[in-house]
Structure formats: C-alpha cells, structure tokens
Amino acid sequence: MCYDVAIIGAGVIGALTARELSRFALHTVLLEAAGDVAMGATKANSAIVHAGFDALPGTLKAKFNVKGAEMMPHVCEELSVPYKNNGSLVGAFSEEEKAHVQKLYERGLANGVPRMEILDESALKALEPNLAPEACGALLAASAGIVCPYELTIAATENAVTNGVEFKRNCKVEGIDFADGVFTLHTTLGDIQTKYVINCAGVHSDEVSHMVGDDSFHIIPRRGEYFILDKAVGNMVSHTIFQCPTAMGKGILVSPTVDGNLLIGPTAEDVDDSKRDDTETTPAGLQLVKRFACKSCPAVSTRNAITSFSGMRAHPDVDDFILGPSKANAQFIQGAGIESPGLSSAPAIAVYLANVLVEAIGDVCKNESFNGERKDVFRFRHATDEERQAAIARNPAYGRIICRCETVTEGEIIDAIRAPAGARDVDGVKRRTRAGMGRCQGGFCGSKVVEILARELGLELNDITKFGRDSKILFDKTK
Numbered sequence: 001m002c003y004d005v006a007i008i009g010a011g012v013i014g015a016l017t018a019r020e021l022s023r024f025a026l027h028t029v030l031l032e033a034a035g036d037v038a039m040g041a042t043k044a045n046s047a048i049v050h051a052g053f054d055a056l057p058g059t060l061k062a063k064f065n066v067k068g069a070e071m072m073p074h075v076c077e078e079l080s081v082p083y084k085n086n087g088s089l090v091g092a093f094s095e096e097e098k099a100h101v102q103k104l105y106e107r108g109l110a111n112g113v114p115r116m117e118i119l120d121e122s123a124l125k126a127l128e129p130n131l132a133p134e135a136c137g138a139l140l141a142a143s144a145g146i147v148c149p150y151e152l153t154i155a156a157t158e159n160a161v162t163n164g165v166e167f168k169r170n171c172k173v174e175g176i177d178f179a180d181g182v183f184t185l186h187t188t189l190g191d192i193q194t195k196y197v198i199n200c201a202g203v204h205s206d207e208v209s210h211m212v213g214d215d216s217f218h219i220i221p222r223r224g225e226y227f228i229l230d231k232a233v234g235n236m237v238s239h240t241i242f243q244c245p246t247a248m249g250k251g252i253l254v255s256p257t258v259d260g261n262l263l264i265g266p267t268a269e270d271v272d273d274s275k276r277d278d279t280e281t282t283p284a285g286l287q288l289v290k291r292f293a294c295k296s297c298p299a300v301s302t303r304n305a306i307t308s309f310s311g312m313r314a315h316p317d318v319d320d321f322i323l324g325p326s327k328a329n330a331q332f333i334q335g336a337g338i339e340s341p342g343l344s345s346a347p348a349i350a351v352y353l354a355n356v357l358v359e360a361i362g363d364v365c366k367n368e369s370f371n372g373e374r375k376d377v378f379r380f381r382h383a384t385d386e387e388r389q390a391a392i393a394r395n396p397a398y399g400r401i402i403c404r405c406e407t408v409t410e411g412e413i414i415d416a417i418r419a420p421a422g423a424r425d426v427d428g429v430k431r432r433t434r435a436g437m438g439r440c441q442g443g444f445c446g447s448k449v450v451e452i453l454a455r456e457l458g459l460e461l462n463d464i465t466k467f468g469r470d471s472k473i474l475f476d477k478t479k
Contacts, residue, residue: 035468405438
C-alpha cells in the first residue's frame with residue numbers, strides 16, 4: 001500500500017491539516033510518535049488566540065496569525081470546541097513601556113489586526129481593577145481569544161478520522177528513503193510508503209527534515225514553565241494580560257482559561273538539543289513565573305496553584321514559520337518552526353499546507369461524503385437537570401460520577417475511549433474529559449479511570465499507563 005500523503009506529527013498543525021486534507025479523495029495517514037495526539041507543545045502552551053499585533057509586518061507569522069485568529073471561532077464551532085473571545089491587554093507599567101505599547105499598536109495596524117485601541121490608566125483599571133497600581137495604560141486587542149489547544153487537536157483528529165484519514169499512534173519516524181517518486185518512512189510500526197510527506201513534527205521537525213537532506217534550518221528547543229491556579233481565582237482577570245514582549249517571546253501572562261482556571265506563565269529558556277523532550281519544571285523557573293505574574297496582578301498567589309507544567313517550543317533559527325515545499329525535495333512539504341503564534345495561526349496554516357499539497361498532486365477530487373462538523377460531546381457538568389436525566393435513561397453510566405472535582409461521569413470516560421482516535425491512557429482520558437484536572441489532580445478518581453480503561457480496552461490493570469511508553473501506574477498485586 002502506498003499513501004498519497006503522510007503527515008508526521010499529530011499536534012494542532014498536523015491534526016488540522018489532516019482534517020483539511022480529508023475534504024479531498026486522498027489516502028492520508030497521520031503519524032504520531034507518542035501514544036496520543038497533542039503530546040508535544042500543543043498540550044503545554046498558553047492557549048491564547050493572539051490578535052496578531054506582535055509579529056513583524058510581512059512575516060509568515062503576521063500573515064497567518066491574523067487569518068488564523070479570524071478563522072478560529074468558526075473552526076471551533078464546527079468541531080464543538082470551547083472558544084472565548086475575551087480580548088487581550090498588553091499592559092504598560094512605565095512611560096517607556098507606553099511607547100512600546102504604541103509601537104505594537106502601529107504594528108498591529110500594519111498587520112491588519114481589527115478592533116484595537118490604546119487605553120489610558122483610568123480606562124484600563126475600569127476593565128481590570130486587579131492590575132498592579134503601576135499599570136498606566138495598555139493596548140486592547142478585542143479580537144483575541146482563548147481556546148483549549150488539546151481539545152481542538154483531539155476534535156480535529158476525530159473529524160479527520162471520521163472522514164477517512166488513518167491515524168497511527170506510537171509511530172515514530174526513524175529514517176526516510178526516497179526512490180522513484182515514493183518515500184519509504186522507516187517507523188517503529190514498520191515501513192510506510194507515501195508519495196508526499198508533510199512535516200509537522202514540532203520540536204523534532206528539523207531532525208525529520210534532515211532525513212530527506214534538508215538542513216536549511218535548526219530548531220532551538222525553548223522551554224516554558226506555567227502554573228494552573230484553582231477555579232476559585234479564575235475570574236481575577238477577564239482579559240488575557242500581557243506585559244511588553246522581549247526578544248525571548250511575549251513574556252509571562254495572566255489569563256483565564258476556557259475551563260474557568262487561571263493560567264500564569266510561561267518562562268522562556270533555550271535548552272540543549274538533547275533535552276528536546278525534557279519538560280520538567282524547575283524551582284527557579286516557577287519562581288520567575290510567580291514574580292512576573294505578580295508584576296501584572298499582585299493578587300496572584302501560587303497558594304492557589306493546583307499544578308505546574310512546562311512545554312517545549314520549536315523556535316527556528318530563521319525566526320519565522322517554515323512553510324511549503326522543501327528545496328531538497330518538492331514532495332516533502334514543511335510545516336515546521338511553528339512557535340507562537342502557532343496555535344492562533346493553525347487553522348490558516350492547515351488550509352495553506354493542504355492547498356500546497358493538492359496543487360502539487362493536481363486534479364484531486366473532492367471527498368463527496370466530507371462532513372466538517374463534529375457532534376458536540378456530552379458534558380454532564382454543563383447539562384441541565386432534564387438533559388442529565390435523559391442521558392442517564394439512555395445509559396446509566398452517565399449517572400456514576402467518577403471525578404468529583406470536575407463532575408465527570410463514567411459514561412463520558414467510556415465515550416472518550418470509544419471515540420475515533422480515542423483515549424488509550426489516563427492522560428488521554430484527562431485531556432478529553434477533564435477527569436483528574438481538578439483540585440485533587442486525580443487523587444480520588446485516578447484508580448477508577450485505570451479500571452475503566454482496562455475494562456474497555458480488554459487489558460490488565462497493570463497494562464494501563466499514565467501517558468504511554470514506560471509510564472506504568474501499577475506493576476503487580478501486593479495481595
């Protein structure tokens with residue numbers, strides 16, 4: 001069997017690209033090295049849909065950010081993914097920073113960002129009374145929003161699979177050969193042949209590129225650390241609060257999430273190539289998050305933290321997205337170097353990559369059975385009493401609460417496992433249902449989730465992992 005196209009990497013870019021390609025009558029496969037989708041930068045970023053004022057005019061980042069942010073509400077609606085247009089503020093905490101805010105405003109105008117305005121101190125404090133007394137003005141970008149990046153990726157993958165895309169997890173590409181117009185991908189699941197490749201491998205995208213002889217860029221792994229605070233303080237701010245950006249990124253933000261928590265972070269630390277997958281948190285990094293978050297909002301307290309995490313950004317040495325056919329092989333298409341504003345740009349990048357492929361193949365038929373809408377997932381915590389009663393009548397499993405912190409039922413966990421490209425481990429269930437994301441972080445529901453996974457997948461309890469590979473939870477019976 002030879003595929004028309006193989007997409008390497010099931011992060012938000014790869015998943016949305018797979019969905020776009022499922023609009024066409026192509027034999028497409030989505031390959032992921034890890035045990036689930038969204039296991040790289042996608043599951044560990046700021047979850048912000050940036051308005052587009054930060055990127056330099058004329059760059060791919062500027063072009064795709066503005067277009068992607070415009071597309072995001074509709075894409076989320078089609079895929080039944082939570083999205084909130086809460087707007088963002090870049091605060092100025094000195095007269096010098098007010099001048100920088102003005103520059104960002106002018107850059108935003110050049111990039112075509114809509115609905116921006118400069119706020120004076122009184123207008124800013126009226127919008128966000130919990131900001132620091134030093135805050136003396138801000139850039140308001142009303143078109144910015146927040147989204148759940150891993151829910152978006154899960155939904156896009158499910159929709160792609162429903163429309164005919166194959167998904168292979170635990171499928172790491174270890175080498176690539178090319179002969180007679182066909183790539184042979186040497187993977188941990190065996191050899192896969194394909195006519196075209198789209199490289200969406202994130203922090204490993206330069207390594208994949210090297211396999212076809214393209215050494216035109218290098219990815220610098222850049223680690224960012226975060227805290228998630230309890231929902232009790234989730235309304236401390238209503239907008240996403242930025243400080244003035246630096247050469248290392250957009251700085252440490254304070255932002256609500258679509259699920260009602262408060263997010264603070266990230267740091268920005270370049271690490272060795274050998275640590276591309278090292279997402280540990282550090283005392284120094286988390287202390288830095290706390291200090292700079294308090295600069296924006298002094299009421300922020302990490303006593304309200306329920307967890308911390310870090311993610312690895314794919315910062316390219318060319319300092320822009322790397323998109324389009326490789327100069328080393330025109331059948332190898334780059335979707336590489338996607339750092340911030342990558343999530344915001346993702347819908348537009350996916351359309352672009354799909355169009356590049358379709359134009360390269362030529363004379364591609366539409367998938368006449370394509371359905372871009374994903375059925376809304378039943379959430380017991382959001383349902384009315386009448387909806388809950390109807391769900392329980394259909395399936396009594398919806399009446400058994402497994403996660404008390406987030407009010408997640410056994411029925412929802414079963415749905416997550418049985419879904420297209422469904423959960424295969426505890427963190428997969430967590431990302432799809434929020435079981436284990438509450439204050440106790442799975443302390444009460446974790447064992448029940450393991451039991452349900454084992455039963456649904458026909459496995460032993462000690463075969464269930466936290467996030468695949470060697471992350472076993474149980475090893476043997478003690479009695």
